[in-house]
Amino acid sequence: MAVLSLRDLAEVARERLDPAAYDYFAGGADDEVTLRANEDAYGRIGLVPRVLRGIAERRLDLAILGCPVSLPVVIAPTAFHRLAHPDGELATARAAAAAGTVFISSMAATTRIEEVTETGATTWFQLYVQPDRGFTEALVRRVETAGCRALVITVDSPVFGRRERDLRNGFVDLPEGLACENLRELGRDGTWGPARDIEFVADLDWSDIDRLREMTDLPLVLKGITHPDDAQRAIEHGAAALCVSNHGGRQLDTVPATLDLLPAIAHAVDGRVPVLLDGGIRRGTDVVKACALGASAVGIGRPVLWGLAVDGQRGVEWVLEALRAELDRALALCGYASPGELDSAVLRC
Numbered sequence: 301m302a303v304l305s306l307r308d309l310a311e312v313a314r315e316r317l318d319p320a321a322y323d324y325f326a327g328g329a330d331d332e333v334t335l336r337a338n339e340d341a342y343g344r345i346g347l348v349p350r351v352l353r354g355i356a357e358r359r360l361d362l363a364i365l366g367c368p369v370s371l372p373v374v375i376a377p378t379a380f381h382r383l384a385h386p387d388g389e390l391a392t393a394r395a396a397a398a399a400g401t402v403f404i405s406s407m408a409a410t411t412r413i414e415e416v417t418e419t420g421a422t423t424w425f426q427l428y429v430q431p432d433r434g435f436t437e438a439l440v441r442r443v444e445t446a447g448c449r450a451l452v453i454t455v456d457s458p459v460f461g462r463r464e465r466d467l468r469n470g471f472v473d474l475p476e477g478l479a480c481e482n483l484r485e486l487g488r489d490g491t492w493g494p495a496r497d498i499e500f501v502a503d504l505d506w507s508d509i510d511r512l513r514e515m516t517d518l519p520l521v522l523k524g525i526t527h528p529d530d531a532q533r534a535i536e537h538g539a540a541a542l543c544v545s546n547h548g549g550r551q552l553d554t555v556p557a558t559l560d561l562l563p564a565i566a567h568a569v570d571g572r573v574p575v576l577l578d579g580g581i582r583r584g585t586d587v588v589k590a591c592a593l594g595a596s597a598v599g600i601g602r603p604v605l606w607g608l609a610v611d612g613q614r615g616v617e618w619v620l621e622a623l624r625a626e627l628d629r630a631l632a633l634c635g636y637a638s639p640g641e642l643d644s645a646v647l648r649c
């Protein structure tokens with residue numbers, strides 16, 4: 301099959317991957333209502349182009365939290381890249397560097413953060429605050445030393461979402477030989493100890509964000525904001541950016557599509573900090589719609605895993621270049637010179 305789109309790529313990845321690994325990557329919580337809603341939302345909004353604007357070239361580049369990116373698409377944090385390809389997060393980070401964008405490493409990465417930053421990729425680190433606050437602080441120091449440029453705190457996971465595909469497949473742990481490498485601690489003898497399990501902290505609250513704010517000078521991105529009042533509070537508590545996210549439909553099911561949640565959050569934020577969005581981005585026109593509704597940039601989760609599964613680093617590069625070409629074409633057809641110029645005038649809801 302000729303692979304022409306991100307959706308084609310997902311089909312090829314499904315054929316290549318072990319079915320339980322495919323389901324782990326593809327699946328969502330409960331009835332997967334949110335999972336479907338994220339993608340479907342883009343089909344419900346139309347684009348109304350402007351014509352005869354004489355736009356010969358488009359500019360897709362911008363800076364987010366001081367990090368230059370060549371297109372408004374970053375790599376959202378997803379766990380276990382070595383389950384998709386033996387090169388795992390190294391391949392993803394190298395692809396991000398080649399395409400000129402940010403790689404957000406998951407805390408549940410199967411590659412140590414030090415090896416990831418050595419690739420030269422602009423790297424942000426996603427953190428689940430752990431009940432052992434000493435361990436959390438040690439990890440923050442570790443990612444600072446490794447050269448990460450921002451901390452992405454995932455706030456939508458006080459408990460773990462229930463993913464019935466995984467329960468049905470008996471997918472409860474990583475296969476032999478793979479581990480969450482950032483959950484190891486360096487022993488006095490200079491060797492890495494066993495990997496801890498990631499714990500979810502039900503009593504996490506705004507004071508934890510304050511503590512992180514005091515702990516580090518890295519910009520904090522709060523990921524998993526879906527309510528405008530929480531967007532407001534996040535800014536009051538020092539967030540440097542927000543990510544509107546429902547965890548790709550993997551946590552609370554029936555949360556609306558992130559695209560539908562975005563306008564109220566963008567209104568509440570009113571340009572004070574960058575607003576990112578992830579969930580269901582599969583086309584350049586999706587990026588146009590998210591930017592038109594107030595996103596500075598978007599994150600992609602599953603498409604990166606499909607690229608990795610099909611062709612490692614080259615597969616992830618293909619995903620980013622496909623989105624770049626589609627976004628550029630969509631902007632040209634809409635009559636806009638850059639994503640930053642888009643506003644709701646281009647949309648018909």
Ligand SMILES: Cc1cc2nc3c(=O)[nH]c(=O)nc-3n(C[C@H](O)[C@H](O)[C@H](O)COP(=O)(O)O)c2cc1C
Pocket residue numbers: 324325326338376377378379406407408426454523545546547548549550578579580581599600601602603
């Ligand atoms: C397999 C998988 C693993 C994920 N792991 C994490 C994670 O470790 N931390 C996190 O904050 N989000 C995680 N996410 C959520 C993504 O960061 C992102 O919100 C979501 O994938 C975006 O939706 P999309 O896959 O439709 O692009 C994961 C998503 C998937 C699909």
